[in-house]
Amino acid sequence: METKIRIVEENVIKHKDILEAAEIIKKGGLVAFPTETVYGLGANGLNAEAVKKIFKAKGRPSDNPLILHIANFSMLEELALIENEKIKQVTDFFWPGPLTLVLPKKPQVPIVVTAGLDTVAVRMPDHPVALELIKAAQVPIAAPSANLSGKPSPTMAHHVTKDLFGRIDMVLDGGSTGVGLESTVLDMSSEVPMILRPGGVTKEQLEQLLGCVAVDQAIVNAQITPKAPGMKYTHYSPDANVTIIRGELNKVKVRVCEIYQHFQREGKRVALIGTSELVTHEDFQQIQLKVDIGNKDNLVFMAQQLYSILRKCDEENIDEVIVEAVPIEGIGMAVMNRLEKAAGYNILTV
Ligand code: TXA
Ligand code: MG
Numbered sequence: 001m002e003t004k005i006r007i008v009e010e011n012v013i014k015h016k017d018i019l020e021a022a023e024i025i026k027k028g029g030l031v032a033f034p035t036e037t038v039y040g041l042g043a044n045g046l047n048a049e050a051v052k053k054i055f056k057a058k059g060r061p062s063d064n065p066l067i068l069h070i071a072n073f074s075m076l077e078e079l080a081l082i083e084n085e086k087i088k089q090v091t092d093f094f095w096p097g098p099l100t101l102v103l104p105k106k107p108q109v110p111i112v113v114t115a116g117l118d119t120v121a122v123r124m125p126d127h128p129v130a131l132e133l134i135k136a137a138q139v140p141i142a143a144p145s146a147n148l149s150g151k152p153s154p155t156m157a158h159h160v161t162k163d164l165f166g167r168i169d170m171v172l173d174g175g176s177t178g179v180g181l182e183s184t185v186l187d188m189s190s191e192v193p194m195i196l197r198p199g200g201v202t203k204e205q206l207e208q209l210l211g212c213v214a215v216d217q218a219i220v221n222a223q224i225t226p227k228a229p230g231m232k233y234t235h236y237s238p239d240a241n242v243t244i245i246r247g248e249l250n251k252v253k254v255r256v257c258e259i260y261q262h263f264q265r266e267g268k269r270v271a272l273i274g275t276s277e278l279v280t281h282e283d284f285q286q287i288q289l290k291v292d293i294g295n296k297d298n299l300v301f302m303a304q305q306l307y308s309i310l311r312k313c314d315e316e317n318i319d320e321v322i323v324e325a326v327p328i329e330g331i332g333m334a335v336m337n338r339l340e341k342a343a344g345y346n347i348l349t350v
Pocket of ligand 1: 064117120144
């Protein structure tokens with residue numbers, strides 16, 4: 001399959017390219033497009049055959065449901081039951097934005113989209129290219145992240161082409177995405193709203209509006225089966241082994257030194273990701289790849305860069321990645337969730 005690549009700048013959206021992409025969606029094809037979180041791989045969300053192509057192109061397990069992307073509230077009413085009055089409050093406040101709502105589904109949503117569940121996940125992305133594409137296609141667009149299943153999500157168009165070139169019809173290149181991590185998935189199909197996947201909207205922000213917000217226990221305990229089917233799969237994995245070190249800075253330094261020396265003796269190529277105080281330590285001067293995330297109090301940069309850093313580790317043939325843990329507050333909850341998965345829960349507490 002020939003994959004067309006069209007560059008669309010956020011401020012100067014070329015209408016022609018969006019219309020061409022929308023035609024592909026209408027005809028049942030696949031278009032990768034930027035959102036404010038990560039790139040999505042889109043198909044007509046009401047066309048079961050088109051949606052099946054997404055699973056094939058990504059190598060995605062068929063029991064992992066997709067998010068439907070919409071451009072206005074009336075599209076939501078077509079797809080989901082909106083009985084709970086809190087829903088309007090939440091969408092008014094957070095949409096467009098990095099928040100996905102899980103709601104009871106209406107019959108017109110194809111079974112492949114929801115993987116047989118009686119709920120559907122919907123979000124309104126905060127990106128002009130995504131919104132224009134949905135409007136032009138005039139259908140909800142089903143879109144998972146536009147990576148091969150298991151790989152880090154794409155935050156730049158070249159990540160998409162690396163994984164999916166020749167497997168999809170078009171990539172709309174809108175530059176780097178903003179948030180860098182996926183949307184928060186919030187289940188509002190039952191009484192107390194529950195976070196099924198931490199993401200761009202934080203628990204603290206949701207609590208401010210909703211009061212009590214639960215968190216799926218599987219996010220904090222790897223032994224429990226997650227309620228969002230996609231959360232049970234190994235994800236975001238670079239080819240390298242990933243080790244997370246958690247603890248007080250000085251102890252972390254000592255342990256990282258030990259582990260690094262051990263890897264060095266084995267002739268391994270090592271990457272170290274951590275705060276300025278850690279990575280600038282003189283003992284780590286020789287490390288093959290050092291990523292300074294700055295200060296732990298500001299994890300916005302870390303969130304934006306994380307997937308790109310993990311992909312860079314592959315490009316640089318890194319064997320071992322050592323990462324300093326970050327606090328599970330604000331966006332840190334989503335950052336740690338992705339890191340834990342990338343590390344296969346290989347975490348050392350010192
Ligand atoms: O930011 C995002 O959410 C990106 C962009 C492209 O919008 N999309 C994304 O999609 O991350 P995906 O497919 O990679 O992740 C969707 C997650 C999966 O964990 C899936 O299992 C969960 O949402 N999900 C979808 N429908 C669900 C449902 N009905 N009930 C529970 N979880 C659901
Ligand atoms: Mg994904």
